[in-house]
Amino acid sequence: MTDLGYFFVCGAAKSGTTWLQRVLDYHPEVQSSGEGHFIERFSVPLAQLLRDYAKHMGVVSRLVYEGTPFYPPVAQADLDRLVRSFILDRLKTRPLKPGVRWIGDKTPRYTHGLQALLRLFPHMRIINIVRDPRDVAIARMHHARRSGVSEQVAEGTRERLSFIGAGGHAWASPAIGRAARAGGAGGIGKILRRPDARQRLCLSDQAEPFCFRAARTCPMVRRWHRH
Known part of the structure; x- marks a missing residue:
């Protein structure tokens, strides 16, 4: 162990x-x-809880024990x-x-x-x-339909464009996009600069992301999709 x-x-x-x-x-x-x-x-809420606890214990130390508490500060x-x-x-x-x-x-x-x-x-x-953000956009729309919020991705609506744009900006956020920027040449670099507009370009009828082609040829992925 x-x-x-x-x-x-x-x-x-x-x-x-x-x-x-x-x-x-x-x-x-x-x-x-x-x-x-x-x-x-867990960690973030617990950190806030301990900060509140430490603040309260500081008040107790000052008002009850004149600055000499029995318990040390939480570190x-x-x-x-x-x-x-x-x-x-x-x-x-x-x-x-x-x-x-x-x-x-x-x-x-x-x-x-x-x-x-x-x-x-x-x-x-x-x-x-790190996945091609065009594939991410398609996957997010499929997920929205499966989750019962298909109105967010209905064809020709402002909500659809907003949904796609939000996903693109999230993909290109500093926390997520740094690794892609380090190795993302060509089309990936353009997508990172304009994630919302670039993702719209891939949503035509001709677009067929690699992930779905792979799903049809990989037995393991097919088994997971059936489940």
């Missing part, structure tokens, strides 16, 4: 993070779970210890497969919490998946 390595999968929404998590989980030495949302749904190390312990416990709630060497979690928004993860797990590995 002490020899386990830890990793976290992240990326823009609808970039294939769930697909990547499942692929990793198929490996006999890897256990990949999701979505833990350990940073934005960053205290928060990190609590969060790390919680994450480790959650990761290990799944029975470990025999021979597992790496254990991890995928949550797309870890892109916004990398510094916190690095502080908690200095020797961790981060896997950031």
Whole structure:
């Protein structure tokens, strides 16, 4: 157990993070779970709770004990210890497969919490998946239809353009787009400069993103889509 390595999968929404998590989980030495949302749904709210607690304890120290309290102030190390312990416990709630060497979690928004993860797990590995934003736009529209909000992507509506533009700007945000900028030449660079306009160009009837062509030829992906 002490020899386990830890990793976290992240990326823009609808970039294939769930697909990547499942692929990793198929490996006999890897256990990949999701979505833990350990940073934005646990660490960040807990940090605010501890700040409020520390503020209250400061008032108690000043008014009751004349500045000499019994308890020391809450430090960053205290928060990190609590969060790390919680994450480790959650990761290990799944029975470990025999021979597992790496254990991890995928949550797309870890892109916004990398510094916190690095502080908690200095020797961790981060896997950031970057998908062509044109494919992301198509996937987001399919997801909207499956989720029962098809009116947001109805053909010829302002809501559709707004929906596409919001996804494009999110994809190109500093937290997500940095990795793509480092290796994104040609068309990707143009998309990053104008994500909303460029994504509209790919939504014609002729557009057929690579991800859907691959889904028809990959048996593993076909099985997941059936489920």
